[in-house]
Amino acid sequence: MSELFIYNTLTGKKEKFEPLHTGKVGMYVCGPTLYSEPHMGNLRTFINFDMIYRYLLFLGFQVKYVRNITDCGHITNSLGQEQDSIGKAAKLEQMESLEIVYKYNSKFQDIQKAYNLLRPNIEPTATAHIQEQIQIIEKIMANGYAYESNGAVYFDLEKYSKSNAYGVISGRKIEELLSESRELQGQDEKRNSVDFALWKKANPEDMQIWRSPWGEGNPGWHIECTAMSTKYLGEQFDIHGGGMDLKFPHHEDEVAQSCGAGMKNPAKYWMHANMLNVNGQKMSKSFGNFFLPFEILEGTTSIFTKPFSAPVVRFFMMMGHYRSDLDFSNDALLSAEKGYERLTEAFGKVSKLSASDSSNSKEAIAQVESNNAAAMNDDFNTSKLIAELFELATIINKIDSKDLIADQNDLKKINEIIQGYFVQVLGINFESNHSNQSQAMEHLMNLVIEIRKDSREKKDFATSDKIRDYLNQAGIELRDGNEGTSWKI
RNA sequence: GGUCGGGUGGCCGAGCGGCUAGGCAGAGGUCUGCAAAACCUCGUACAGCGGUUCGAAUCCGCUCUCGACCUCCA
Structure with a gap:
């Protein structure tokens, strides 16, 4: 059995996966901010990490999978302006922040169920960990890497970068960031505009306010991940994941916060899933080119001519590699659906196949199995895995038409491959054709x-x-x- | 503008120095009363121009082109 290799953003290389503690894996993935319903692009990242989680389980690791839920949206942009996205949504919908979060969280749970995502072991919320966040901020301040300014606390990136490496994940150079920022330096309370907020002073219109040593306010947007990953996985764990667009600044700042608080780079392997595109452009809320997970199932989006089932959408996503971008289009989904049907039809007839006393298909089946493992061990190459599963479908069809003969053990093996790689790892729960018929x-x-x-x-x-x-x-x-x-x- | 990543046959999408990716569509064939399905065979693709090499889609350089990040973003 070959070993698992993972592409580590930190080093830019595929590395042999060696967990910190034998047999166990700690994985933290940045979850959604619940100010609206997660769109298909958001879901792609979660599905990819779901597949990664599933494969780790398949390999027999004991995995602790933590994915946060951001339920307070106090965010600052480069000009130091505050954008409380959840508060904003709440006002728009004339609801309390808590109501908004509750509403979209239950929607998010429904989506996960519909698309067959495994629940993480813990889904901690930012608002339930205000104390932990404050404690880490205090540590950073004690180490001299943060300063208070007018009721807010900022991370002193210039000072930090003198003795620590900043920008490893995104390949960003601190000198460039600093020189850009000097030109922009303005009226605000930050010493340097690359400095980011650890704690923000409350505004009168804020819907969520907490007490802190620096007065009333709310946490900055990077600190929750540091607080929660540390609490549930320790100062250092195996895998930290998220979408590519979080590399900078979010993940860089997480590293800085951890190191600034006297801890280490939190993760041994940083993994980043690529974006979902529509017409070659990243699906995003601000571009307005997004659609929702349930809209595809219902067929109510304009770019699709018909509805597609969740397993088909998931299968389509798995046809591409998690680190490549993936273009959603009607034609692509249509052809994926055809392939999906061919595959599941073949898989569905395995139970009806009759076993022979002899066999001439052992080698072919064994080949598929070892290729499956090789594909997945090579940085989760689901694309290649699916190519192999099509080989398996051909084998099954040949057994069905007596072009190949298989014995009881072969059929058992085939079933194991389907259940293991297709159902368990790819997370595609196909219904065999007649199973729901009366x-x-x-x-x-x-x-x-x-x-x-x-x-x-x-x-x-x-x-x-x-x-x-x-x-x-x-x-x-x-x-x-x-x-x-x-x-x- | 800076940084980074792409451009693969009609379409989607792997591979990333020599060995068939795969799917969808298309062509031919086998089976069949016909059809469908299934199975077999096929097209000889790697943006362009140079270079390195016995050998490049894969490495290097340049050009064109698309995108991501640099602001919130999965």
């Missing part, structure tokens, strides 16, 4: 197929074709195979 329907179809068989044997093709055409119109397809006729809706 017994009555099954009997009825058997009867119809029997009648048609009789007429075909009497060369009464007019009748047999009539039956087939009728069923076709009703959306039921008949397929005449060596073993008799099967049907599909």
